[in-house]
Amino acid sequence: MASEEKHIILQARNLSVGYSKKSSETIIAEALNFSIEKGELVGLVGANGIGKSTLLRTLTGMQNALKGSIFLNGKDLKEYSSFQLATQLSVVLTEAPASKNLTVLEMISLGRQPYTNWIGSLSEADKKAINFALEATETIDLAQRKCFELSDGQMQRVAIARALAQDTPLIILDEPTTHLDLYHRAYVLKLLKNLAKATGKTIFFSTHEIDLAIQLTDKMLVMAKNETHFDEPCKLIENGNFETLFPQETIDFDSKTGRFTIRK
């Protein structure tokens, strides 16, 4: 993408995330700075409880930033109405759809809601987008199945298809690889990679699959205890940023293979 003009989709400036109650603020992560460009696949890694989900919830507008600002397409996130935001940003959450009675096709069609009329009827353009989502995620055969009949791997593909149908320049996924076996973890990440490449969409996801993310992503955001790094995976390895992720007396990072090993 280096030859094309760089277009920044998502930018965080001196961002602090956490929870605020009436009197007190609990800062979970602070001084976050990063800029994500159009068409990039970006992985977010960090230990449990470091604030990955909090950061993603803040970026998707589900909770407010404590300090600093977020820019989506050059415009402050706060200035977006929820309706405008729905056409810019789609999400894949860790939670399953509330109703398992939905068919796959119905669930994916719901992704078109920001574009449909008041009663939700699908136009030709909507149908085209849904078809594209079905094909891209290879869920066409599942279209008439109910969500409760799906395996975890199939469910994840359907969730991604729903976000694709929403047709937004940015897709944010919260741990899309949890509960999946090795094959499906690789499948999902490869799917994201191909989607970013083929559609020019920017995809930002959190994951615990650090070694897979190193192999596939364009950039990574590494959240450690007191510092956050944002760069290309190979540069992060060079700088030794992965070593700080976990306590070193238990887990060691091998910079040659790009893998973590348990210290015996």
Place this chain on the structure above:
Amino acid sequence: MQAAPTYKLQFSLLFLAVIVAFLLNLSMGSVSIPFKEIISVFTGNGASKETWHYILMEYRLPKAITAMLAGGGLAISGLLMQTLFRNPLAGPFVLGLSSGASLGVAILILGASAFGGFFGTILLSQWSLVIASALGSFLVLLAVLAVTFRIKDTMAILIIGLMFGSVTTAVVSVLSYFSSAEQLQQYIFWSFGSLGNQSWQGVLILIICFVAGLALSIFSSKSLNALLLGENYAKSMGLHIKRTTFIIILATSILAGSITAFVGPIAFIGLAVPHLVRQVYKTSNHLILLPAVLLCGSLLMLICDTVAQLPFSEFTLPINAITSLIGAPVVIWLLVRKRKLFF
């Protein structure tokens, strides 16, 4: 992509069943009127006996229409509640909505003596019953909702709804302790539920409330579909959660409140009908579910009322008992067969 099924066959069968049940309901009662005569009254030729004409037009027809409105309306409010709370057990009765309506009516009937005289009679007019009942159910729902915003666990919300129900029941018993036997009787007869004795004016009021509630439900159908994915997903697709929740609750309280005011608290229709419909219609799209639930609720209520008439006898059973007798086994049967209730 396959076209979304339109369920034409199911809808026509259901519609036909409602018409048959409607005519059956009209022909049953303590006075037996030949079927031919009923057709002749409706085609404008009049009945051969003046009393038959009177019974049909002034008693049975308003009752049958009330039954359809009550069944359809309660079933719709059950569907709305199940989707809003994302819980298959939700319904106007379980969430304490009917208890709220009971409380409103109890305060009105039992408290009317406190105002006494002329003012007391105004208070007991049909409109005030509707308003008190709707207000009662609306307040309980608001309370349930206030809790909803604080607590994320839907099971907890259901338990809290049940608690509100107990509190209102307790207040009703305290009120009844201090009221006269006549007022108590009036209240207890209301709480048995009765579809009969509706004036055409009352039916008209019910129709107005029903249409308002139905219009709000149809207006919310897109939002209801989004809520099927859960609140966070719905929000990410541009849905205003608070506004949507308010409209859905408004629709439910208008429907359940007005129906409860006119026919008394009626159990199980709101809970059972949406589940029955989901067995036949393999969809979660509210645009299809809403009319289906409406028809199915009307059908079930007409059948319940026909049974309550105890055909060929002079007695009429309380409608509330019949809906429970039919509704509860249906829910148990569904649970045993499917092992899990979806919404």
